[in-house]
Amino acid sequence: MTLLRIENLDIRYGQFRAVRDLSLEIGQGEVVALIGANGAGKTTLLRTLAGAHRAEAGTVHFKGENLTGLRAHERLARGLALVPEGRRLFAEMTVTENLLLGATSGRPGDWTVERVFQTFPNLVKRRHARASGLSGGEQQATAIGRALMANPDFLILDEVSLGLSPLVIDQVYRSLDGILASGTTILLVEQDLSRAMRTASRALCMLEGRIVLDRPMAATNRDEITQAYFGLTRSQRGHA
């Protein structure tokens, strides 16, 4: 079943055409890795899906409903949550307050502050600490927990491992395992290719605002993805 359908999406970032005529479908329960170099348009695409950025043209349908023109909080209310790049925590507020804010939409589900603390045990001791005083891993866990508090059907993770040590990245992904297994549909951006290939069931490669490769993880390999990443062999472009 198609959960998210993007048709002919054009996104501008100032004068720059960040995303060009992009079409894409993501089905219920898929875990999709979005791969591409800096400036390929990944973050712009994700922010536009979440409603933080306005598209120039094209449509986004979620669960069959047209999201175009809906604001970010309205999209979250429909079950589409973003963990933004750079975490974007409310720095002067505590971990618990940040998590509680995630529940603002009031979507029903079984995520509670306590369950987030069970999922990310490293946060338990820090529950009353200000977000600004947390370590990178703790901040990332809080950002993910805050998105989960909305009980999303579709979770977008933008570079959750950015700026974290390998050990902490392992920790974050271990905690994500349970969420991955729960059947939540996930779209994630991950710079570490091996990790992306291990985590996701489908690879999407972006280059200069376009999707240049869209394959099930099992049907592709590191070389093909790397080539798509750098765009060296344009003749090999695969289209879905």
Place this chain on the structure above:
Amino acid sequence: MIFQIANALLLGGYYALIAVGLAFMMQVMRVINLAHGTLAILAAYAIWLLADRLDVVPFGGALLVLPPMALLGWYLQRFLLERSARGGELLPILSTFGLSIVLDNLMFQQFGADTRSLSPFIGDLAWASYELPGGIFLGKVPVWILLAAILVIGALQAMLARTALGRRIRATALDPVTAEIVGIDARKTAAAAAALATVTVGLSGLALGLRGTFDAYSGAPQLLFAFEAAIIGGTRSLWGTLAGAMILAFAQTIGAMIHPQGFLLGGHLAFLAVLFARLFALDEALRAPFRRPSQDERTNA
């Protein structure tokens, strides 16, 4: 001497009440509403009209006027502040300045140059006072205004710190884009904050009318006192605003003791002294809350 201290305290209470709405908008929503004083006068006239024409006691009249004030604040945010803020940080200041001029002159056209007061409508209470040991008399109304200021500040602080609405207001103030991503309707939240602030403006209109007199152009001096108190108080907490109001009232009182014309000058000097100390001492702790995340911190290609 004790008499002067007591009066300065009570005056500070009034300043705190008029400053709290302005400070709330400044600290929380990062907006300076130059129509603040004018809106207080508008509320005072509304309460006066109810009392004069319909014999509604000012306290009851205030209860009737506060809900429309909340509505006014809501729409002021939605249709003036929010829209003008898209044009840059200076535009809301200019548009509220324009609004205050329009309202001042409309009120002048409607009510003329006569000064009004609410005190004729509260009977003996206007001059009733509490007697403290040592033969000090404190007017009941000013004491109530001081208590009201403390109550309003306490309630707003508790709301910000403990309630879901308070969390949403703080989150929206810190980062409206992320607030939306987290599921907060940032526009509605800002409008709710403006509505709350404008309710306190209505209360200060009542306080002004009970304490003394007002006319159509009384808004500007009220704004000035509120602004000075809010700036002296800093941006950390509304309790700072209470302290700022007290400092302003004491500076004015001291000024008046030094020279009969020194009342306003004393207040202005205290305000300028604190302002320059802030600017030049580079007190990061005090200025940090006014900093916004820069454009590229907020959005990333």
